Amino acid sequence: MEEKKLVCPNCECEIKEDDDFCPDCGTLFAEDVKCAAHEDKNAEGVCVICCEPFCKECGSFIDDVFFCEEDSDYKFSEGRVNLFESNDPEQMDVVKNILEEKGLHPYILSQTRGNKSFVLGADPTAMLMPGKYANDLSYLYLMIPFQEVIKAEEVLQELKLIE
């Protein structure tokens, strides 16, 4: 028996048959879903951060990914949000380990500051070698998968790394 692969028509990532929405872009597949803030309005998409459905007044697609108004300020790239940045590889290593111990999946990007689009590093572990990227120009960016952002923020707040 061959299992046919389902893909999201918007972002073409793989989805499961019983998914009500695409976890990567927030495209809604289920019908007659109402906005979490307006019970009389049809939802336009599902916020990839808080996973709530919203109408087009309460949320919108940004670069083909749906965010509610409250979650629309995140910097994101390839299904991950940037929550924290540092030019200290040792600090970043500590933060990454703490998040992994909580069952989260952080990913570290190295990038020259001022460059607006994120560039994925070839070898993320190499970036954590002390000294290698610790210069003024290169920054380390902590990237968190959309659905783990709320949990990761709580951890970072406890560590007093973000407000």
Ligand SMILES: [Zn+2]
């Ligand atoms: Zn999608």
Ligand SMILES: [Zn+2]
């Ligand atoms: Zn949201």
Ligand SMILES: [Zn+2]
């Ligand atoms: Zn609404």
